[in-house]
Amino acid sequence: MPFIANTDEQRKEMLAEIGQTMAGLFADIPAEFMGRDFNIPAGISEQQVRNRLAELAGKNSIDLTCFLGGGFYDHFIPAAVYSLISRSEFYTAYTPYQPELSQGTLQAVYEYQSAICRLTQMEVANASLYDGGTAIYEAIMMALRVTGRNKIIIDDSVNPIYRVMIKSYTKNLNIQLEETCSSDGLANRKQILKKIDAQTAAVVVQNPNFFGCIDDFTDIAKAAHEKGALLLASVYPISLGILKTPGAMDADIVTGEGQSLGMPMSFGGPYLGFMATKKKYVRKMPGRIVGETKDKFGRRSFVLTLQAREQHIRRAKATSNICSNEGLCALTALVYLSLLGKEGLQETAKLCADKASFAYKRLTKIPKVKAHFKTKWFFNEFVLDLPCEAGDVIAKLIDKGFAAGFPLSRYYEGMENSILICVTEKRSKQQIGMLAEELENVL
Amino acid sequence: MVVDGLFYTKQHEWAKIEGDTVTVGITDYAQQMLGEVTFAELPAVDKQFEAHDELAVVESSKSASDIYCPVTGDVIEVNSAxxxxxxxxxxxxxxxxxxxxxxxxxxxxxxxxMNSKQYEEFLNEL
Amino acid sequence: MNCNDMMQEQRISNAVKLIFEKSVEGRRAVRMDLPDVPNAMNIKKEFLRDKAAELPQLSELDVVRHFTELSRRNFGVDTNFYPLGSCTMKYNPKVAERIASYPGFAHLHPLLPQLGRGGMLTQGALQVIYETDLMLREITGMAGFTTQPMAGAHGELTGMMIMAAYHRDKKNNKKTVLIPDSAHGTNPSSAAIAGFEIVSVPSDENGVMDIELVKRLLNDDVAGLMLTCPNTLGLFNPKIKEICNLIHSVDGLAYYDGANLNAIMGKARPGDFGFDIVHVNLHKSFATPHGGGGPGAGPVGVKEKLLDFLPISLVVKRNDGTYALEYDKPKSIGYIAPFYGNFGIILRAYVYVLMLGKDGLKRVAENAVLNANYIKEKLKDYYELPFDKVCKHECVFSASKQTEKNGVHAIDIAKALIDRGFHPPTVYFPAIVKEAMMIEPTETESKETIDTFIQAMLEIAEQSEIEPEKLKSAPLTTPVCRPDETAAVKNLDIASL
Incomplete structure (x- = not known):
């Protein structure tokens, strides 16, 4: 039997030594529940399973040239990332409860927290959350705890997938969720400022937002703070290679999807939710946190800290129910950021922005293709209006070998003809040119 | 150690009564059970509490304990030290x-x- | 060199510098492509950051050495026996890692199925999700699964949201959930976040939930019950069906926390016990790695009457044999993950079940239970065993004997095990056992390994009699020894800025 050590002989031997039978070991389970003939196929060999899964993998199309983003990105991943995170001392370890046996994981998490702080210009970060969407939900819950209020304002330029998640999570709770309607691709100041009141816990915004547009939330942060509310900003970490940071905008809680930091797209996960905040709010932050300390001989050591916030101690009153997080994905992000380094991340971000600008100029030269927004500042995604339904055009371009973008009508009324196009550093000038040609052909 | 003249709860809070002002803390037994205290979350001044309401939280590195209000009243001062x-x-x-x-x-x-004698008896039974 | 000198030596050579402290201005690891497009970036200066993020500047070898060195300061299942109770630290098959890295899975964009005809481009992945759902249904006795939850606690929250949606739909005004005092902390936490109030139910003298107490606590306000079975003491509650029936009698729902499924997998099914909602931890029973804290996956299954409330989207099989995503579910609790959950983890679990098959799964539970009982019998004369009866996948001892007699605590025994090359059991949990030591060996460990572990535990019991102070100074073989956790909170340093 694969993966099970003891032989039949050893089983007998062990049972005899403890004076038991196998039936006796399960005698506490009432007989009516036992003896089922499970409808599960017989086990197969490693060779068979690899063939079968290779066949299934083959039924997934990964040959399309990817201009699809929407918060989940096809970035370059250096080979050393995979080699390092595949060290089984990392991936077969549990949560680092025993610090003596987990200094590797603990130090890496401390470094990861530091890297997230440096990237976002925030003071503290946690050890990870599940993904970018649950990270916003956790940030909202945290804002409620910090302010003791219950109203949340969220602009519809925040990723619509995250907005529907937040609606699910808040359904059973006493939270007043109010959406504002973005204006020309940017968070709607007028509506937001009008809505902020003495019950407002937080304003939630995203940069670059779902449409790819770049914003500066300094004014919204100021307005929120004047009324005692917090600013929650969700950010795209690669963009922080060059863009103004949420810390510089005086955001209070920063979250984001970390998938772009070295994780493959892997059909939706595992991904990485990151969270950073100001030091004064650290006790209200969810998730594990690693801190530096000294051991009994004065040696530099790392431990899980501020555990009194967590479910295993506070139970029903914990800051969050999170236990398992995305530890290995946090390690991935750290290794990725270490390999790219200070200059590499900057270059990657700039390449994305350069190529997206190039693509924007090239594509808007096509007759009948227009920019959707007047706002011209974007990072690596932009919205174009086509002369017909975007969904149909995208379907036609799939046949030509392109995942050309995302049809915005899926989440936004009145945007039937709009397509969201993403360009990462992996796309070449030639691929952009080919997309433009094929798009022109199908229109 | 139990101090005479103070009043006590079964959750190991003490109350010092001076007119209509009551000072609240936790007993020696409670602090020993907790271990080294690393953080105290204090109530807001002016906040109103009923007896048995959760008043404050005291944390050590690996535990957190609710402190319950021994009497009904309004917070007039917290120990910011x-x-x-x-x-x-x-x-x-x-x-x-x-x-x-x-x-x-x-x-x-x-x-x-409870008075100090009653609390001492209570401790002996634990 | 004597021991003290060695210690001294270790102290000096020991610390690994932070990766930021190794940085050298101008050093590079990865070279990016030269731009093939004009310097066209169109972003006004006000939108740019004032200075670059201070990330490390290192060569590729520097980075590789750093993380390789860190990895050597970890215990993992691949390096050491890891009998951490309640965590099911079984071996993680390498083939599953290999398959998860197949480009056809790893490079698949999750939004593809939302494009016109895009679903046809992801048939292989959708089939994996669909068939995992079917297998989990059969293993647990449920009618349908969502694979979206990204961890066990996330599954609990999803399950409790389904419970809330059910009662809302039936216009039941129910607010309380019964949870045993021995439960994992995530249970009360998840229930509270889903909007419920928690009633903690003490265990009876046999260590399981007291059915008489359940009867007394039962009223129309009870929305449901959350339970692990076997529980955190490793004990199976023989009255489980009656308890579920009681809950049903007030139209409550019974939630099964699948953290301990390894004990009964392939032998018995929580659905048959009477549970209505189940989550399973793929990173426990289904052998996917824990990753030093995650990622995991916590799919949630429900009985027929709750199918309408499962999150969207769901993978369905069409009449023509193709797979598609279903979004039209008006009663659904909505999206709880952006897509289909931690697909890479679901894939690994799928591979595991395919390889073990029916007989293999059964054998998992049998050998896990045998290994736990073997340890229990061999150690019970030396350590206090609060509940001396057949256990399931784990057994819980108390160090109270050693504490009372020699002042040796569970934590000292844990640290002494480290010096003998073992990861310690879970200690001080469940809280209802004083000085608890919770041992879960799993089925992937051999008799030889387990015998060595037992031998180490016996030596420690003996040492606690003759030289208890030595146990209190353990561990001596690790890079650090008993870090000061109180100082970590007081002088909070959680980032190098």
């Missing part, structure tokens, strides 16, 4: 480690408390 030196709760639980002062709004709530 605990913000920088939470370990005062260990060092001097009956003096410098007090948590807050309340103005009693329901004198009846005091009647439920």
């Amino acid at each position: 605990l913000n920088s030196e939470p370990e005062l709760i260990n060092r001097s639980c009956y003096e410098q480690g007090w948590i807050c002062k309340l103005k009693v709004t329901d004198a009846k709530s005091i009647e439920e408390l």
